[in-house]
Amino acid sequence: AQSVAQPEDQVNVAEGNPLTVKCTYSVSGNPYLFWYVQYPNRGLQFLLKYITGDNLVKGSYGFEAEFNKSQTSFHLKKPSALVSDSALYFCAPLAGNNRKLIWGLGTSLAVNP
C-alpha cells in the first residue's frame, strides 16, 4: 500500500532557530513529492515539489526540502524559523499514474517568539 508518514504530530522551535519537519513515504516507482502548508482558517498552499534532479529543492517563504531516495524521505527544512511559520504542514507524494496525492495527518509547527 502506498503511504506517507510524518512521525511528529507537533514540532516546537524557537524563532530564529532552524526547523525540520520529517516525512517518509512508501510509493512505487519514482514519486513526485510535495509539501503543502495550511494556516489556520485558510486553504492549503503549495510550498515546494521534487520531480527529478537536484535532491535539494527550494520553495516558498525560505523553505527547502531534501530528497533522499535510499531513505525514502523528503524532510522539510528552514534555516531560521519565523513565528509566522506556525501552521500545519503536509507532505504529499503523488502516487503513480492515478495522479492522486497521498495525504497523512500532517505536522503542526509551533514557532515560539
Next chain:
Amino acid sequence: GAGVSQTPSNKVTEKGKYVELRCDPISGHTALYWYRQSLGQGPEFLIYFQGTGAADDSGLPNDRFFAVRPEGSVSTLKIQRTERGDSAVYLCASSLTGASGEQFFGPGTRLTVL
C-alpha cells in the same frame, strides 16, 4: 479572481437534506479535485476530473455523493440524504494538467449536518 473559489463558504443543513457545493477553478486548469477534510485529519481524496470527465472517482464514499463538471470548468459536488458524518470541510483544487503540477486549493466549504 486569480485563485480557486468555492461557494458557499459555510453550509448548515439538516440530516436527510440535499446539498450542492460549487468550485470555480483557476482559468485554464484542466484538472480538478475534490477532497474533504475532517478536524485533525489530512485531506481525503474524493474525485478527480480531467476536463469534463471523472478520471478517478474511487474516493467517493457511497452513491449519495456525486460530482459533475459539465463544461470542463466549474464543478459541483452533490450530496443526497446528508448524514451527520458528512460534516467536514470540502476542499476543491485545480491543476494545470494534473500530471506533475502542483494543485491549487480553494478556501473550502465547511458543511455542518445537524
